[in-house]
Every structure is written in structure tokens, then in C-alpha cells.
Amino acid sequence: MAGPGSRVSRVLMRGSLVPHAEEFRGELLGRGYTPLTAVNQLRQVGRLSCWLEERALEACDLDEERIGQFLAFQRDAGRHRAGWSRPGLMCLLEMLRRTGVTPPAGPAARPASATDVLVASFEGYLASERGLAAGTIEGYGGHARRFLEAFTPPGGLAALSARQVTAAVLTESARVGASATRFYLVGLRSFLRFCFAEGLVPVDLSAAALAMTGRRRALLPRGITQDAAAALLEGCDRSAPLGLRDHAIVITLLRLGLRAGEVAALRLDDLDWRDGQITVTSKGGRCDLLPLPADVGAALASYLRHGRPASTSRAVFLTARAPYAPIAPGTVASTVRRACRRAGIDEIGPHRLRHTVACEMVLAGVPLVATAQVLRHRSLQTTALYARADVGQLRALALAWPGAEADR
Numbered sequence: 001m002a003g004p005g006s007r008v009s010r011v012l013m014r015g016s017l018v019p020h021a022e023e024f025r026g027e028l029l030g031r032g033y034t035p036l037t038a039v040n041q042l043r044q045v046g047r048l049s050c051w052l053e054e055r056a057l058e059a060c061d062l063d064e065e066r067i068g069q070f071l072a073f074q075r076d077a078g079r080h081r082a083g084w085s086r087p088g089l090m091c092l093l094e095m096l097r098r099t100g101v102t103p104p105a106g107p108a109a110r111p112a113s114a115t116d117v118l119v120a121s122f123e124g125y126l127a128s129e130r131g132l133a134a135g136t137i138e139g140y141g142g143h144a145r146r147f148l149e150a151f152t153p154p155g156g157l158a159a160l161s162a163r164q165v166t167a168a169v170l171t172e173s174a175r176v177g178a179s180a181t182r183f184y185l186v187g188l189r190s191f192l193r194f195c196f197a198e199g200l201v202p203v204d205l206s207a208a209a210l211a212m213t214g215r216r217r218a219l220l221p222r223g224i225t226q227d228a229a230a231a232l233l234e235g236c237d238r239s240a241p242l243g244l245r246d247h248a249i250v251i252t253l254l255r256l257g258l259r260a261g262e263v264a265a266l267r268l269d270d271l272d273w274r275d276g277q278i279t280v281t282s283k284g285g286r287c288d289l290l291p292l293p294a295d296v297g298a299a300l301a302s303y304l305r306h307g308r309p310a311s312t313s314r315a316v317f318l319t320a321r322a323p324y325a326p327i328a329p330g331t332v333a334s335t336v337r338r339a340c341r342r343a344g345i346d347e348i349g350p351h352r353l354r355h356t357v358a359c360e361m362v363l364a365g366v367p368l369v370a371t372a373q374v375l376r377h378r379s380l381q382t383t384a385l386y387a388r389a390d391v392g393q394l395r396a397l398a399l400a401w402p403g404a405e406a407d408r
Contacts, residue, residue, distance in 0.1 A: 012046065013042070013045070014050060014053065015046075015049030016052055016059040017045055017092075021046075023099075024042065024045060024095060028041055032309050032324045037322070041085065061102075062092075067086065067090070088323075115145060118148065118200075122141060123137050133285075139183065140186075140187035143184050144187065151165075151167060157195060158200070160205060168209075169184075172184045188206075188209045192206040223360070229254055232339045232340065232345075233247060240307075241308075243307075244303040245317060245320065246335050248317070252296055254356065256280075258280060258354070259350070260333055260350040263317070264317065264327050264329045264331065267314045268314050276292045277292055278290050311324045315327070333350055335350075336348065336349060337349075357375070358375055
């Protein structure tokens with residue numbers, strides 16, 4: 001074990017992390033941390049190294065659980081929050097794993113149970129046959145696992161009846177809200193259909209998971225006005241890096257009608273500047289090629305040149321603070337809400353901007369087929385819902401009220 005006396009960046013360290021301190025400093029600077037912040041992070045790593053040494057632990061023993069224990073120790077010791085940082089320690093852990101000092105992340109190897117095998121097979125079916133998004137697959141798999149662990153009869157799935165399915169639905173509805181229950185029902189029906197197709201149950205029991213009513217649907221698609229859209233863009237301070245990113249995100253949503261996850265997933269390789277096109281990765285891994293409007297291209301280019309931090313990441317949009325990493329869909333949503341507050345309008349989500357694109361296309365007389373292609377809907381019926389935005393055409397289809405002519 002290394003003894004005291006190694007000074008790195010004016011930080012005195014001892015313990016098993018001393019040999020990795022200088023490499024960690026370079027890692028921090030490469031991720032955009034300032035030299036002063038890097039020194040503060042190294043001091044924190046020095047405390048972590050002492051904490052490991054006192055418990056007879058080495059660098060190879062470091063993992064997420066140990067980091068959590070160390071941070072709890074810091075809190076219990078009364079250290080101010082500014083004195084410790086989980087992101088900085090996670091940078092250290094990622095570096096140690098990349099260099100082979102600590103083992104890779106992942107649960108400890110254990111024998112797979114029958115439930116694990118069945119859920120994994122179900123998730124593979126959802127990915128290969130249904131083409132669902134990773135988040136949806138994870139949700140459906142969790143629903144299937146919870147159902148199997150609580151309601152599988154002693155005789156196995158072959159003895160499953162509608163009674164157990166009904167009991168599962170009632171239990172779930174008492175535990176969570178209406179929206180979560182509907183999601184559970186969809187996943188459970190999909191799982192029961194899978195079991196029937198695989199011959200695990202003698203009859204299709206998916207009908208026993210009755211659909212839940214109560215979802216309120218807006219009478220008309222909810223877009224925003226052109227004035228409100230202009231205010232969202234004008235409120236972005238394009239003299240600052242964050243304002244350049246906000247402007248690029250908002251104009252991309254307004255012009256292309258992308259989903260929040262699609263914006264967050266954009267990569268530099270998706271931008272074809274020469275041909276003026278952009279590749280969008282949608283639900284289920286579907287890739288679509290869309291025209292890149294001139295104003296969107298200009299906003300993206302301005303952000304990439306003057307607002308995007310230096311990084312080896314290929315993601316278009318990065319976080320505004322170190323460690324610089326690709327943004328999450330939630331960042332897209334918070335960007336839109338922040339733009340709304342600056343513009344002085346009611347806060348909305350990014351999907352309202354997608355509705356705005358659809359409504360504007362319908363009102364401009366764009367055929368539903370072309371609108372569906374832009375929005376990347378798999379079913380034309382989904383796009384047909386936006387036809388309700390043209391109230392004038394809807395009035396022409398409405399029948400006269402009985403007796404209305406006589407009253408005139």
C-alpha cells in the first residue's frame with residue numbers, strides 16, 4: 001500500500017488511489033473541469049483514499065455502493081455539500097474501470113431462475129418481433145416479472161386462469177394511479193399473448209386484463225400560436241453558450257416536430273451538411289431521413305461552433321456543466337419550460353411543439369400522408385387525429401341543428 005508523501009496538483013494524498021491521482025487529474029481536465037475544480041475533486045479523492053485505507057480496501061474494491069457509503073460518511077461527518085461530489089467520484093470509477101483497475105459494472109453472476117429466463121425471452125420477443133423502444137421493453141419486462149412472482153399458480157403457467165389475471169389487475173390498480181395501471185395492463189396483455197403464442201398457457205388470457213377507462217382526451221390537438229413560438233426563440237440569449245443550445249433545441253422541435261428523446265439522441269454523424277439532411281432515430285430504432293431547414297441548420301452550426309463544449313462525444317447536444325456528457329430527454333423538457341418562462345407564457349412540454357408542427361401542416365393543406373411522413377407515424381390513423389385542428393373544415397362536415405332554419 002502506498003504511503004503518504006505523494007503530492008499531486010498541490011494535494012497531499014495517501015492510500016491506494018495515489019498511483020491514479022495524476023491520471024484522474026488529466027481525466028477531469030479532459031472532461032471540461034477547470035483547474036481549480038480539478039484540485040477540489042482531487043482533495044475529495046484524497047479523502048476517499050484515506051477512507052478506503054482505514055477499511056483495508058484497495059482501489060479495485062471501489063464501486064457504486066462504496067461511493068455511496070463514502071458520501072454518507074461525509075454527510076455524517078458534517079462536511080458541507082460543496083466538499084463532496086458524486087459526479088466527480090463517478091468519473092474516477094469510470095476511469096478505473098476503463099483501465100482495468102476495478103472490475104466492470106454489472107450484478108454479480110448468479111444462476112438464472114426460470115422467471116429470469118422467461119422474462120428475458122419475452123423482452124427479446126418485444127425487441128425482435130414488436131420493435132419496441134428499450135424503455136418500453138424494460139417497463140413491460142418489469143410488469144411481467146412482478147406478475148410472475150406474485151400470481152403464478154403452484155402448477156405453473158399451464159394452470160394460470162383468468163382469476164389470477166383479474167387479481168393482478170386489482171392489486172396493481174390499488175397500488176398505483178390510473179396512468180401507471182393502464183401501462184401495466186398493456187404490458188400484461190402483451191405478456192399473456194406471448195405466453196399463448198409460445199404454448200406456455202392453454203388459452204389466450206389477455207382478454208382477462210380488461211382495458212381501463214378514464215383517460216381524458218383533448219377535443220382538439222394542442223399546439224401553440226406563431227407569436228408564442230416566436231417568443232420562445234427570441235427569448236434565448238444567443239450571446240451565451242447555454243442560450244445557443246436552448247435556441248438550437250427549441251427551433252429543432254418547432255421546425256422538425258421531433259420528440260424529446262429524438263433530440264437528445266442526435267449525433268454529429270446524423271447531420272449531412274452537404275445535402276441538407278438530418279437522420280432521426282425514432283422509436284424501436286427506426287431511422288428516418290428528413291430535410292434540414294436552413295434556420296435549423298444555422299442554429300445547430302452556431303451552437304456547434306460557439307456554444308458546444310470541447311468533447312470527444314459524438315452527441316450533438318451536451319450538458320452545460322462538466323463533466324460534459326450527452327443530454328437526457330429530461331433536459332430537452334426543462335429547456336422548453338425555461339424558454340416558456342423567459343417568453344412569459346404558460347409552461348408547456350416539448351410534445352406541444354410537436355403538436356404545433358402537425359397542426360400547422362394540416363391547416364396549410366398538407367396531405368395527411370405527407371404529415372405522417374414528417375412526424376414518422378407508423379399508422380395513418382395516428383396522424384388523422386390532427387385533422388381535427390382544421391375547425392373550418394369540421395364545420396363544413398357538421399349537420400344543421402334540427403329546427404335551426406325555422407328559427408331564422
